[in-house]
Amino acid sequence: MPLIEARGLTKVYRLGRVDVPALRGIDLEVHEGEYVAITGPSGSGKSTLMHILGCLDSPTSGSYRLDGRDVSGLRGRALAHVRNRKVGFVFQTFNLMPRMTTDENVALPLQYRGGISRRARLRRARALLERLGLGERIGHRPDELSGGELQRVAVARALIGEPAILLIDEPTGNLDSKAGAEVLKTFREVHDAGNTIVLVTHDPNVAAEAARTIRLVDGEVAA
């Protein structure tokens, strides 16, 4: 059974009285343990697709099964519930909380989920930061870290809840090549540990890390 099974996904954004078709019928399967890259020109629908795959948004039509469950009809809290349990997100802009330390940032998704003491949450966050080679950055705030370190903290935050899938949108867009290489190495380690990754990128060198590449053009999968 595929982890991700999308059939005929469409997304139409409404801008005033104008309909903007962002996705025009996407079929996609991703199996457990895969590392897939999504590429395509600006405006081709990559982020829109990631938002739907990650249960941040729902499709206008089509079906989407995530880890065996049809989630295409879910909205609001029901969608957020699935997202909190199944999905880890990494964004181009890191999106860390500036006033919290690295370990507090990483522990945050566990707080949203509930049921784990603060002590236990922070213990897990620190262990994960150690595993990703960021032990020396525990207790520091984001403004004390380099771009590559910030992105790896964001990876730890995405992984802390043991999601079924890691969704990564343009992760190296704000990084120089050395920091980008560090982050890619972390993705490789995370993938080697058994995690499923879907990553959006403009950069052919980043896409080359993945075992399979899907190209979007005008909201469709290019042949």
Ligand SMILES: Nc1ncnc2c1ncn2[C@@H]1O[C@H](COP(=O)(O)OP(=O)(O)OP(=O)(O)O)[C@@H](O)[C@H]1O
């Ligand atoms: N919230 C929104 N409201 C209206 N239109 C949107 C919205 N988000 C995206 N769009 C439109 O949908 C289309 C696809 O956008 P999307 O952000 O998915 O592209 P992308 O492939 O991620 O581009 P980029 O490479 O620049 O990040 C574009 O025409 C965009 O203008």
Ligand SMILES: [Mg+2]
């Ligand atoms: Mg985008």
